[in-house]
Amino acid sequence: MPIKWDPRFSVDNVAIDIEHKLLLSLLNALEVVLRNPHEKDSLRFFIDQLHESAKDHFRHEENLQLRYMFPYYEENKKGHDVLMVELDVIRDEIYKFIEKPDTSQEEADRMSKKINHVLRDWLVEHILKSDIKMKGFMNDAR
């Protein structure tokens, strides 16, 4: 099941909300592509896009938080650092999978499950518990 955007996710900042929507869409797309292990070009495209968009988004958020003296900056940044490590590990695993000449549906399913657990739980938790505290701090700053 794809994760649908929910108004509860909104931090009341248009730019950040759009970036969160993009990350959720990329995650949903990655999960769909993982169901078919032969879609290797798409797999590479979506994991690279997710990795790059997450990195840009975290940098953007951290800059805004510093500019607006967000009191939970350190805590939020720690969360970003942990997710980037997880994303690096998952990206490496996906690259290895792409390079293997014969990949089974079983391997694809296993990776898909892991991505579901790690990224989905993490991303949604992070938005709902940590990013949500930005509400009211930066309004429509970009």
Ligand SMILES: [Fe+2]
């Ligand atoms: Fe965020």
